[in-house]
Every structure is written in C-alpha cells, then in structure tokens.
Amino acid sequence: MATHHAGPAPVVPSPLPPSLTPALVKRLARRVTAAANAARITTSAPYTGTPLADLPVSTPADVESAFARARTAQRDWAGMSVRERKKILLRFHDLVLARQDEALDLMQAESGKTRRDAFLEVTDIAITARYYARSAARLLGPKRRRGAIPVLTRTTELRHPKGVVAVISPWNYPLSMAAGDAVPALMAGNAVVQKPDTQTALTALWALDLMHEAGLPSGVWQMVIGRGGSIGGALMAGADYMMFTGSTASGRRIARDAGERLIGSSLELGGKNAMLVLEDADIDRAADGAVAACFPSAGQLCVSIERLYVAEAVRDRFVAAFVARTNELRIGAAYDYSSDVGSLTTPAQLNTVTAHVDDAVAKGATVLAGGRARPDLGPLFYEPTILTDVTPDMTLYDNETFGPVVSIYPVRDDEEAITRANGTPYGLNASVWTRNGARGRAVAASLHAGTVNVNEAFAAAWGSIDAPMGGMGDSGIGRRHGADGILKYTEPQTVAHQRIHGFTPPARISPQTWALLMTTALTVIKKAGSR
Incomplete structure (x- = not known):
C-alpha cells in the first residue's frame, strides 16, 4: 500500500449546530403520518455517532390512511388552476433559498456530507421548483394534433394527473431526491405519499413543512416512515404511479410489482x-x-x-x-x-x-x-x-x-x-x-x-x-427532469371531434367507389408532402 499523505489538517468534528433544536426535530416529526402510539426509531449523526432524531414509525394501516386522505385532497388540488399551483411552487422556491441554513444543517447532520455538497441540493431544488412552476402550463396544456381527415377531424391531446403518486427516496441526496421528485408530481395535479429513507427523513420533512408554509393544502403531500419490508407493499397497493430511487435489486422487484398492478414506474438505480x-x-x-x-x-x-x-x-x-x-x-x-x-x-x-x-x-x-x-x-x-x-x-x-x-x-x-x-x-x-x-x-x-x-x-x-x-440498462427506466419528468405523472387522453362526415361511405356511394375515392385522397395527401 502506498505511503499515506496526511494532507491539510483534518477538520475536527463539530457538535450539532444550534439550529437543530429539539423543538425543530419534534415539529418535523409530527409531519410523519403515524398513529399517536406509534413505535419509535432513533437516527444517529454520521459525524459523531450520537443520537439525532426520534421518529414515529408508520404501519401499513397508516399508509392506507395516508392514501385515503391523499385521494380526497387530490380531487380539489387537481381542480386548482395551474396558475395557482405555480404560485405555491414559486413561494416554496423562495422559502428554500431564504431558509437554506436550516436545510444545510439538517442535511449535514443526517448524511455527513460537506456543506458545499449540501448547498448543491438547495440550488437543485430551487431550480427544479422554478422550472416546473414556469413550464407546467406549456407542458400540460391542451395540444392540437393532426386529425385523421384534414379539416374534418379536430384532435386534441389532454393531460390528466395520475392520481396519487408514491415516491420512495434515498438517503444520499435527501433534499434533491425527496423534493425533486415530488415537485413535478404535485405540479401536474397529483397527490404524493412518500417514504423517505429513515436516516435522512428530517430533511424530507423539512421540505414538506416548507411546502405547507408556501400554501400547499393539507393531505396533498404526506410522508410515512418505515422499512420497505414493512410498508413497501402498502405503498405499492395504494399507488397510481411509483417513483423509486435506490438499488437495482429493489428496482427489479418494484418494476415487477408495478407490472402486476398495471401502473407505471420510474426507477433510478445503480451505476458504475x-x-x-x-x-x-x-x-x-x-x-x-x-x-x-x-x-x-x-x-x-x-x-x-x-x-x-x-x-x-x-x-x-x-x-x-x-x-x-x-x-x-x-x-x-x-x-x-x-x-x-x-x-x-x-x-x-x-x-x-x-x-x-x-x-x-x-x-x-x-x-x-x-x-x-x-x-x-x-x-x-x-x-x-x-x-x-x-x-x-x-x-x-x-x-x-x-x-x-x-x-x-x-x-x-x-x-x-x-x-x-x-x-x-x-x-x-x-x-x-x-x-x-x-x-x-x-x-x-x-x-x-x-x-x-x-x-x-x-x-x-x-x-x-x-x-x-435517467439510466439505461441496469441503471433504471424512466426519466426525471425536462418534459419527461412531469409528463410521466400524467395520463394522456386523445379527444377527436369529427365534423361534417366520418369514415363510412355516404348512403349514395358504394363501398367500392368510396374505397377508390379514399385511395385517391391518400395518394394526393402523400404527394402534397403531408405527414
């Protein structure tokens, strides 16, 4: 083994920053959807190994309750105009930047990363919130499509929210992966039930807390805490779409289960x-x-x-x-x-x-x-x-x-x-x-x-x-960011309005004559360069 180079003097571990008060931890913990008498779990700070947060643990019944509340809340949320949802996301953008020191302290305390790495997550979420707030009207609005018969067929593509999206987010980027995947789902008119990794749940709960402060209605975004082996089945059972970031092995199981339920999934998995x-x-x-x-x-x-x-x-x-x-x-x-x-x-x-x-x-x-x-x-x-x-x-x-x-x-x-x-x-x-x-x-x-x-x-x-x-091969399926990052949370619908005459021959024209007329029309359309 090569001789170790000491490098600059190491940075001595610090105690938890003053912003991480017991009152803050308790307030965020109350955002977890769990029973009043729920079992508890204690997380530790990676820098020191000392206890960090005492959190309630959700049961499958708690997850079912979260989905029930989310479905009720989602109806009103989807009925809200894109402009109103945009205002909430832009207020969230401003709050994230204004309160970033609190987020940076939380991310460092829970994940052990440096402050510069944590700050990248703050900028990421601000950019994500702004992008989808200001792009949603263009991406989600009705789109005119070419009709089957020029002039006679008026065809429109509509986008409807999936319903309730389940998001399972990892510990390594607790703000980017938690809020970053929830933001476009919410902007598209969905409700979200999310399971952040327990180790970094406070950061995800902080984002939820700020979104409520920005004006998000109650029940639209909810968090549950627990092991995948305990509540993963309930998350899959209640979801209309599954967004997962984690290991390739877990992603394969989620893809299989989503396929059984005939729901969509987006999976960002491992890499080399x-x-x-x-x-x-x-x-x-x-x-x-x-x-x-x-x-x-x-x-x-x-x-x-x-x-x-x-x-x-x-x-x-x-x-x-x-x-x-x-x-x-x-x-x-x-x-x-x-x-x-x-x-x-x-x-x-x-x-x-x-x-x-x-x-x-x-x-x-x-x-x-x-x-x-x-x-x-x-x-x-x-x-x-x-x-x-x-x-x-x-x-x-x-x-x-x-x-x-x-x-x-x-x-x-x-x-x-x-x-x-x-x-x-x-x-x-x-x-x-x-x-x-x-x-x-x-x-x-x-x-x-x-x-x-x-x-x-x-x-x-x-x-x-x-x-x-997003990834290819064993690195996953689906994409975040861009149009794909929000359209995946929607169901496309085609509405075709046929005017004057349809595809069957008029009463006075034989089927053979009609076929000849249609053949001639298709030939002319092709020669005219139409797609």
Whole structure:
C-alpha cells in the first residue's frame, strides 16, 4: 500500500449546530403520518455517532390512511388552476433559498456530507421548483394534433394527473431526491405519499413543512416512515404511479410489482460510471474534473465516477496531477465550508467501502491515494481513494462501491476506452475529457449512458433541467427532469371531434367507389408532402 499523505489538517468534528433544536426535530416529526402510539426509531449523526432524531414509525394501516386522505385532497388540488399551483411552487422556491441554513444543517447532520455538497441540493431544488412552476402550463396544456381527415377531424391531446403518486427516496441526496421528485408530481395535479429513507427523513420533512408554509393544502403531500419490508407493499397497493430511487435489486422487484398492478414506474438505480480522459485532454482541468467527479458526498452519489479510462499517452501526467489534488483534500466534519470531503452516512456503507478496497489490495491492486478508514475523525470517515492495477477478479471491478473510491485503467485509444466504458450492464452517467468539442460529443454519443458530460463531471447534464436525466440498462427506466419528468405523472387522453362526415361511405356511394375515392385522397395527401 502506498505511503499515506496526511494532507491539510483534518477538520475536527463539530457538535450539532444550534439550529437543530429539539423543538425543530419534534415539529418535523409530527409531519410523519403515524398513529399517536406509534413505535419509535432513533437516527444517529454520521459525524459523531450520537443520537439525532426520534421518529414515529408508520404501519401499513397508516399508509392506507395516508392514501385515503391523499385521494380526497387530490380531487380539489387537481381542480386548482395551474396558475395557482405555480404560485405555491414559486413561494416554496423562495422559502428554500431564504431558509437554506436550516436545510444545510439538517442535511449535514443526517448524511455527513460537506456543506458545499449540501448547498448543491438547495440550488437543485430551487431550480427544479422554478422550472416546473414556469413550464407546467406549456407542458400540460391542451395540444392540437393532426386529425385523421384534414379539416374534418379536430384532435386534441389532454393531460390528466395520475392520481396519487408514491415516491420512495434515498438517503444520499435527501433534499434533491425527496423534493425533486415530488415537485413535478404535485405540479401536474397529483397527490404524493412518500417514504423517505429513515436516516435522512428530517430533511424530507423539512421540505414538506416548507411546502405547507408556501400554501400547499393539507393531505396533498404526506410522508410515512418505515422499512420497505414493512410498508413497501402498502405503498405499492395504494399507488397510481411509483417513483423509486435506490438499488437495482429493489428496482427489479418494484418494476415487477408495478407490472402486476398495471401502473407505471420510474426507477433510478445503480451505476458504475466511467470517465474517459482522451490523449488531447487538458490534464490540469481533467484532474480537477476527476476530483469533482469522484468524491462529492464521499462518493455516495448515483452519478459519481468509479472507473477512469485514461489514454496511455497521458496516463502518467494525469495520474500524478489527480493524486496530488486528491491528497490535498480536506477531510472532516464542519458545519461550514471548510471541508472538502465529509463522512459516509451509514455503518453498512463504510463496511462496503472497506471490504471493496481490502479485497482489491489483497488481490494485487495498488493504492495511489487514501485506502483507509479514519476513525480519528469520526466513526464513518474514509479517505478519498485512488486504485490502479485493478483486475476483473476484484469485487469493485464491476460492482458499485458507492463511496470515495475510483480505479484507473490505461487505454490505447478512443475505441478501447468506449468499449471498456460500455462493458457493464449499468448505464447512468459518463464523462469525457478532450480539447476537441466535436470529438468529445462523438465519443459521448457512443457511450451507453443516460447522461454524458463533456469536460464536466456530472453537473452539466444534471443541471440542464430542461433535458431528461435517467439510466439505461441496469441503471433504471424512466426519466426525471425536462418534459419527461412531469409528463410521466400524467395520463394522456386523445379527444377527436369529427365534423361534417366520418369514415363510412355516404348512403349514395358504394363501398367500392368510396374505397377508390379514399385511395385517391391518400395518394394526393402523400404527394402534397403531408405527414
């Protein structure tokens, strides 16, 4: 194993910030749909391992009650004009920005991420709320479509809300994934029953609290807390549509169950994302990009990079620059912007990261940076880690680590880089680095991934909210963002009004003559260039 580089002085763990008062936690906990005598569960702060929140646990009966209230509330909510719903979302946008310090403290306390990573979630939700508030009228409004018979057929496409959408959101991005998926569903006129991950439920409940402050009617958005094995069946049974972010294994079960019920689902699942550094890349810029690609939220990001394919001609220069930058990262806990890398979120995640790295080292991988846990900083810290000499027999070669670990592989040319990047059942995100934009876009188009960034890690595609974001293959089905991100929560309806005459022949014309007339008409229409 390589000699450890101490880097800058670590950031000493901080106690919980003053904003996280018992009164705030209690107020947010009351937003959980659960019985008064519900069982309780206590979450812990990753930075220190100390107790954080005492939350009620919902039962299947609580979930059923939530759906019943949601259905009643949804009727009035869907009857509200898009303009009125827009006003609520824009007020929510303003509240998120104005009260961001509270959200940042909550996200850090629950997930262990740095403040800069938490702030990205604040900006993400503000952008998402503004986009759908101001785009919904255009996306959801009636659309005139070409009729079957020009002039005689007036055809209109309408969009109706699905009804009640179930959202199951993960712990790693507790504001982006919770509010980000609920916002378009709400804007489309649906009600939402949501199960956030228990570890980061306070952040999701904070978003719900703010949405009510913005004017959302009671019952339209509800939260339940509990394990999937306990209340997952009730969520599926009550849903008109299922939005899930999580593991591929869980996504397969949800897709199967949704298929049995004949309801739609959108699933963002696992990834083993690749970054390609071509031989003409700006090495300093690419090294900075690799740091930004691999280590945000301690690597616990669905679109972060775990595989680096570097052209042999620039491998040594790139590796030297990347390792140097990684060793300079400040790792630690602080409720300010002084840390570059924070903590892992759960003991299970630390166990996975440790096992993957230890297995690779035992089988011959070389550690170029990091490679060890840091209990001196807190119970769940792990150093940003760069590996090389990784082979297919190592667990992390093709399995998602979901931590601050990346493997570097040399490649001869673009073709080999593309082939190896595509050599996985996953297909969520990728990154390409080159000085030639046209070349980068051509390589990007050859990659099996739902989003590809040229000379950026992931933020360019994620932040382009007018474009769809999602996975291919084992990385999921469906899309968030863009038109797809709201239209998936609607049922399209075609209304065709036939005027003057329809498709059957008039009484005085024989079927044979009518067929000849229709054939002639179709031929003329085609020659006229009509679609």
